[in-house]
Amino acid sequence: MSFIKNSSFIFFILVLAVIFAGCTKEKTPEEKMYTVLEKVVTAEKVFEEQQNPLFELEKKEKAIYDHIIELGMKEYDQIVKLSDEALLLVDQRKELMDKETNSIKLSEKEFSKAKKIKDKFEDPSLTKLANEMYETMMKRYEAHEELFTEYNEALKNDKALYEMFKNKNLPLDDLEAQVNKLNETYKRISNANEKFNMLTEQYNDKKLSFYKQAGLNSSN
Structure with missing residues (x-):
């Protein structure tokens, strides 16, 4: 091989090395954090999609409950029919809540990657903002876990209530006790939901502040 050809070959390898190095350039911490946060948004799409259908199912079930209360036991056959309809709605609510929770768990899995970036x-x-954002989001996940636990408890109590309605000889005291139990559960759900929404708002505010400070643009 001649010296000229050998020199050309070496030059070609050097050019490729420079190009390859440019293509594999390490992302900045800001870029890495951006990728994580945007993946979190994508992961929570399913969560967002469950909100309206879940609300509609709750409204339908509430209407059935009100109808049952209005009828009284003199319309026993109708009460049984309505209770069965309500039980189906409870099952559907459970399915949507499970989808919502799986979406949040996927979000948490993605967001956990921020732990290794937030101090870089x-x-x-930016470090201060990233840490505040991280702490707020972790509290948000805890709040949703609390909400999920209470909501599942409510679903079990709802099912028990509609099964009670189907018992023609049910003592009134037992029914009242179950309704009171449900009311207490839904108070806890309301509090947990309020906490979750508050932390969601706080997280979004901190995220926007982080993006602004880092010179990033949110795609969502």
Whole structure:
């Protein structure tokens, strides 16, 4: 092989090395965090999609419950029919809540990657924002776990209530006790949901502040 050809070959390899190095350039911590946060948004799409259908099922079930209360036991056959309809709605609510929770768990799995990034920024203000955002989001996941637990308890109590309605000889005291139990559960759900929504709002505010400070644009 001649010296000229050998030199050309070496030059070609060097050019490829430079191009390859440019293509595999390490992402900045800001870019890595951006990727994580946007994947979290994608992971929670299913969660978002369950909100309206779940609300509609709850409204339908509430209407059935009100109808049953209005009828009284003199319309026993109708009460049984309505109770069976309500039980189907409870099962559907359970399916949607499970989908919602699986979406949040996937979100948490994606967001956990932020733990290794949040302290890597050169700008101290970005590090502060990233840590605040991380702590808020972790509290949000805890709040949803609490909400999920209480909601599942409510679904079990709802099913028990509609089964009670189908018992023609049910003592009124037992029915009242179950209704009171349900009311207490739904109070806890309301509180847990309020906490979750508050933390969601706080997280979104901190995320937007982080994006602004880092010079990033959210696609969502």
